[in-house]
Amino acid sequence: MIKKQYLKEIAIASTQQRHGNSNTTKDVNKIQSWLNLYAITHPSAGTATGIDGDFGPATETAVENFQIAKNLPQTGVVDNNVFAKLCEPMVNAFTTPVQGNGLRELIVNTALQHLSNAPFELVIKGQSNSGPWVRAYMDNNEGTPWFWCMGFVQTIIDQAASQLGKDFRTLMPLTYSCDTVGTTGINKGLLTRYAQVRTNPGIVKPGDIFLLQKTPNDWVHTGLITGVHGELFETVEGNTNTDGSSNGNGVYKRVRNFQSSKLDVFSIQPLV
CATH class of the missing domain: 3.90.1720 (endopeptidase fold (from Nostoc punctiforme))
Structure with a gap:
């Protein structure tokens, strides 16, 4: 593909968590964005939160609620596995072979x-x-x-x-x-x-x-x-x-x- 920006939207540089030493505003923004996108299609999941790049208690709780919805361990931490679940819709849209x-x-x-x-x-x-x-x-x-x-x-x-x-x-x-x-x-x-x-x-x-x-x-x-x-x-x-x-x-x-x-x-x- 010529248009490959999606690859940057389905990746984070490192694990993101509350008080995390490796947190970056860019990656936290991505996480918060995907939490809110999940909330659009699952409004009762409790994943809607502010998008401000700060991994605070509200973001941590939203992550925990997402983990509950996806039957994942309720850690409040976003590693590559959790983020892959968050951005799964985009992965499916762009990478699933089309017939x-x-x-x-x-x-x-x-x-x-x-x-x-x-x-x-x-x-x-x-x-x-x-x-x-x-x-x-x-x-x-x-x-x-x-x-x-x-x-x-x-x-x-x-x-x-x-x-x-x-x-x-x-x-x-x-x-x-x-x-x-x-x-x-x-x-x-x-x-x-x-x-x-x-x-x-x-x-x-x-x-x-x-x-x-x-x-x-x-x-x-x-x-x-x-x-x-x-x-x-x-x-x-x-x-x-x-x-x-x-x-x-x-x-x-x-x-x-x-x-x-x-x-x-x-x-x-x-x-x-």
Whole structure:
């Protein structure tokens, strides 16, 4: 893969614990982040805690609660084994081999694999669009200005293409910008405008990218098309929510009506 930031998100330098001599702010932040991500999908586990880089009594208790939930020895200490359990969702999303017949199916199945591991953002020090998943998709960038929908799309395509020995950058530049990909699509003749999509939806295939158009040269959100049914796209999208926001909190499977929304489509066919 080209985008390898995830490797840094699934590792700590040394054991972290309350009053630990080897504690580092960076690693404690990771631990606290993963504790909070676990709390999002297991709200009764008691693992939600502040993300401040300080391994204090609250973090220790949150770790103990996580260990209880995972049937681990209740030590309050995070060694490599405990941390591996904390970041297991990301390990599963990025390293489990994906099955698929060709690139398009691999893209769809990779997106679904990430979705099944519940990627969510966190708010850290008042900044949304933060946390391990955002950094993994955005090559270590995070914070409120860093909308991560394109980072998610390109990560999924990169992961799928790398299984076939392909470099996604032959299709588009590495970017976090919907506008850059939209402009690339125009210049390469790969972008189908929403009016044509509405007239001839058969040209859209699973694995293609939708770009939500604000104006003809301004796109505000993106995602991967996983299916086309009637006047609907099934999608997997990052940085959205149940309302379809372009600045939401996680990865969601959605249904979008392309007859009522301005959804331009970028074809991945040259990479196939």
